[in-house]
Amino acid sequence: MRNLKNLTRVLLIMALIASCIFVQSPVINAESAAAAAVQCGDVNSDGSVDAIDFALLKSYILGKTTSINKEAAETNADSSVDAIDLANLQKFLLGTISKLPVVSNNKIVALTFDDGPDVTLTPLVLDKLDKYKVPATFMMIGQKLNDSTAPVVRRIINMGCEIGNHSWGYSSMSGMQAAEIKKSVSDTNAAILKYSGTTPKFFRAPNLSISSTMLSAIDLTFVNGVTCNDWVQSTSAQERANAIISGARDGAIFLMHDVQPLPHPTPEALDIIIPTLKNQGYEFVTLSQLFERKGVKLSPTDDKAYTYVP
Template structure:
């Protein structure tokens, strides 16, 4: 199967960074040698998490913007939106040395004002209810595997209250999808390899690309 014909999917993780919890996800990504994209909350990006942010970048992963404090933004004014997203982008640039290309709205709540005032690509995704603490690793894995198709953005969480078996679910998700012919890529690579121009991809929400 040529690279251009290979099925692609992008793992994304919300709500970090956290020194302990994000590291558990990074350990699994290291184990399988696959890249991912971490959609970070700005107020968590600081001196105390700088080492884990460096690890994310040095491991070949991407960092996206998940707002400043995870407040739903559906009713926010343009000024509030710009402040939240702008402050988050600034700390991402400060601590990671990279600029985010993608934005995920807190609680997946959108508005026209949000579209009009965020100059990033809106990445949604297929979910696994991994914010519900009673779901098991197998249930989380099954939810993703049953929904995935070529070009899918997978939406999981690196940070949720314990017990949080999403890292364990990756032990099922990654090899199962690889056996089905999927290659894991960052969000940027997913868009590029699916032929979607990053400069013209704004103004809509993507769960699948291509």
């Protein structure tokens, strides 16, 4: 209710500013706009991005004024000032996205791998990532982080990959009480910090089983993903690759496993997935990079589990 009231207040302020825009906003001529350093979203070039910029951009799109800094108004850098730019600016002002411009690249995807680390199986995946020079995010099981797997963890970090939290064990957590959930996640966070020097930003629920108690108790952004049945031993590398490739689109998160009982041809599937999607124009990034590049602010309280971003 408080968020709804705050949103209503912001929209009311915007409406009031829009009604008096020609009185309050300065006229920007070509010379002054060119001389000023361009800040994305600062369409009146006054050094700040605020509701006045929103009102002025709306007025421009409605054809009521021509006096704006068009370069600053292009919030997605697509060489066109339109309603998409207005929507992006509104999201930025309301805190829904964290930065401008919103990168318009619609070919960004994130590989993620569950259930590691393992001294034998995880390096097979890392070898493929290294071969194709792509990063990934490894959602780790806390109880598998120890001195024996530490070298694998260090290699993951040194390759520019990211580590997420996949709970302390493998059991579903949806039937757990809040205290048990918090302990599982905090113990795993502590182990990840100890062996990688990083703190996780993302959580994936074991077996993708999520309860309202988990959403309240876990202070991390939840992710799911496009799956490929690679926890089923009978699925071939080609079948796994086909499932991932068919689910690929802008902002996709791919859910795979670096650790499963043998035979486990996910590393071989990467020999199909990565070149195929690269040829289709996709770029592989970590989860943090995916959210940042898409301009989506991490919010552990939004009660969402992302498969595509945004």
